[in-house]
Amino acid sequence: MLAGFSTPAGTARYRDRFPQLKEAGHFRQSAHVPGIHELWLSSVGIGTYLGDPTDEADRSYTDAIATAVRSGINVLDTAINYRHQRSERNLGAALKTLVESGEFSRDEVLVCSKAGYLPFDTDMPTDAVGYLRKEYLASGIADAGEIVGGSHCMTPGYLSNQLERSRRNTGLDTIDVFYLHNPETQLGFVPRDVFNDRLRKAFEYLEGAAKSKKIQWYGAATWNGFRSNPSDRAHLNLEQMVAIAREVAGDKHHFRFAQLPFNLGMLEAYAYGNQIRNGEAGSLLVQAKELGVAVVASGTLSQGNLVHGLPPELKRLLGAETDAAAAIQFVRSATNLTTALVGMGDPEHVRENLRVAAIKPMEQHSWESMFSRK
Numbered sequence: 018m019l020a021g022f023s024t025p026a027g028t029a030r031y032r033d034r035f036p037q038l039k040e041a042g043h044f045r046q047s048a049h050v051p052g053i054h055e056l057w058l059s060s061v062g063i064g065t066y067l068g069d070p071t072d073e074a075d076r077s078y079t080d081a082i083a084t085a086v087r088s089g090i091n092v093l094d095t096a097i098n099y100r101h102q103r104s105e106r107n108l109g110a111a112l113k114t115l116v117e118s119g120e121f122s123r124d125e126v127l128v129c130s131k132a133g134y135l136p137f138d139t140d141m142p143t144d145a146v147g148y149l150r151k152e153y154l155a156s157g158i159a160d161a162g163e164i165v166g167g168s169h170c171m172t173p174g175y176l177s178n179q180l181e182r183s184r185r186n187t188g189l190d191t192i193d194v195f196y197l198h199n200p201e202t203q204l205g206f207v208p209r210d211v212f213n214d215r216l217r218k219a220f221e222y223l224e225g226a227a228k229s230k231k232i233q234w235y236g237a238a239t240w241n242g243f244r245s246n247p248s249d250r251a252h253l254n255l256e257q258m259v260a261i262a263r264e265v266a267g268d269k270h271h272f273r274f275a276q277l278p279f280n281l282g283m284l285e286a287y288a289y290g291n292q293i294r295n296g297e298a299g300s301l302l303v304q305a306k307e308l309g310v311a312v313v314a315s316g317t318l319s320q321g322n323l324v325h326g327l328p329p330e331l332k333r334l335l336g337a338e339t340d341a342a343a344a345i346q347f348v349r350s351a352t353n354l355t356t357a358l359v360g361m362g363d364p365e366h367v368r369e370n371l372r373v374a375a376i377k378p379m380e381q382h383s384w385e386s387m388f389s390r391k
Contacts, residue, residue, distance in 0.1 A: 018184070019116060019123055022191040022233050025055035027124025028091060032057040035089045043089060043374040047311040047355050050273055052234065058127055060349040061374055062092030062313070063367065064360040065104035067320065070140060074100070075107050077363050082111035084364040086121055088371050092356045094276075094313070096131035096198055096238075097183050101139050105130060105186035113188055128189060129274075129313075131238050132179035133198030135168050165206035171197055171215060173222035180231060194274050195223065195232040201242030201251040213261065220265045220272065227271040236274025238315070243277040243301050244285035247293060255301060256294040259308045275305055278316035279354070281323055281331075281347055286312065286354075288388055302353045311355040317348045318359055334387070335379065342373040350379035 032044040044057045063085040068074045078100075082093060093112075095104045108128070115121045135149050142148040149167070153159045159175045183192055197219060203212050223235040237243075242253035255275060262272035279286040290298040294307060305312045318324055323344040335350075337343035348357035361367045378384075 018190045019112065019188050020190045021123035022230070023056060023091075023127045023193045024124040025057075027122055028057040028127070031091050031121070031125035038089045038374050041375050042377050045355070049306045049353075050309050050311045051269075052271070053273055053311060056127065057091075058356055059090045059092050059374070060356060060378060061090055061345060061371060062094055062356040062358045063090050064315065064358040065093075065095040065108065065362070066099050067360045068100055068104075068362045070100045070103050074362060075103055078104060078107040079111045079114075080364045081361050081367050082108055083115055084367045085361065085371075086111070086115055086126060088367060089374055090367070090371065091126045092129070092313075092358070093126055094129045094315075094358050095187075096134075096196075097179055097186065098131075098134040098136035098198070101137040101141065102182070102186055103139065105183055109187035109189065123189075127193045128187065129194035129196065130183045130187070130192050131196040131198035132176055132183065133169055133171055133200065133202070135164070135170065136179075165203050169199070169202040171200060171203065171219045173218055176219060176222050177226075180226060184231065191230050191233060193233045195226070195235045196238035196274065196276060197235070198238055199240050199242070200237055201239055201245075201253055204251045213257075216258070217261050217265060220262050220270075224262075224266045224271060232271075234271045234273040236272060236276065236310070238274075238276035238313075240278065243275060243292070244283070244289065245291065247291055252291070255292055255304055255308055255310060259310065273310055274313060275301065275310050276313040276315055276358075277301065278319075279314035279348055279351065279357075280316050280319050281327070281344055282319055283316065286314065287351055302351060306353045312353060313355055314348050314351070314357045317357045318344050320360070336376055337373060341370060342376075345370060345373045346376065346379070347384075349373070350384045352381055352385060 032039050043060050048054050095108050158178045159170045163172045164170045226232045245252045262270035286301045292301050292304040294304045324341040327340040332343040335343045335346045337346045
């Protein structure tokens with residue numbers, strides 16, 4: 018197991034390896050977030066969701082992750098269920114090579130993973146239901162009443178099992194950020210009070226994991242929860258989640274990250290005032306700053322849908338030559354955003370997408386003016 022975790026000194030050392038990107042403002046700090054405010058994190062991170070569960074894709078992903086770290090990306094995002102645990106293992110293999118070669122140190126990168134969905138192992142089993150019953154129910158890892166939709170669980174016992182698997186998969190003593198993966202899935206099956214109780218118990222476990230340095234911080238990685246209307250059953254209110262974390266661990270709680278889709282076609286994180294804090298409505302990016310939570314954007318390229326067909330005038334405004342660069346530049350320039358995740362399973366995609374990092378992000382007033390009505 019590779020010891021260590023991301024640190025201010027390590028991430029500053031990493032930033033200084035790339036003077037051109039440093040000068041262009043590619044690395045930033047989240048000054049409003051206790052505990053992580055001194056970390057220097059890349060404005061573009063690598064995601065590992067897409068791709069087939071094949072050995073060929075494994076080799077490509079491992080090379081892509083190593084290329085990303087060598088090129089100026091120190092935010093690495095995965096999940097135990099991505100590609101049937103292969104993505105976590107690819108990330109671990111890439112880091113092992115980089116550290117053992119002496120190229121980089123563990124404290125220079127922020128490694129993020131997620132748990133919630135019941136994962137398969139390496140390949141899709143012939144009898145998927147039978148596999149899940151044997152692996153998780155018969156083993157006692159989870160009770161049938163704790164699993165919703167046949168696929169999602171977030172009890173302490175289950176999270177403990179998944180975290181240990183993620184640590185083995187990545188070969189890391191400490192996962193820097195451990196997300197509850199789409200916790201809003203639970204709300205499709207249980208009432209809000211049951212959900213809140215499950216969330217509180219999950220946070221209690223995660224605070225213990227942080228105390229024992231199995232993780233540094235935790236958060237919620239969502240799809241619909243933070244973007245939906247407050248009246249929707251699956252809506253998540255960030256203030257309420259932070260309040261539960263404070264109930265569990267006080268002001269020094271470790272709930273410090275929120276992840277949600279944000280891109281040119283999904284603008285809710287900034288443009289939709291669906292987050293209520295102190296009785297006032299605001300967008301997640303605005304409210305997260307006040308609540309001491311770092312925001313990470315997923316789906317920056319909308320799974321490839323934004324790499325073609327953008328208006329030329331939009332590319333000019335964003336100072337980008339390609340559609341993909343424009344889409345990335347838009348997200349990484351967002352007010353109060355920490356990192357824009359881009360799924361990249363090929364080294365050439367990494368090199369191409371990271372060219373935008375040499376361009377300064379848009380000034381805040383210029384970026385916000387894109388939302389103004391003329």
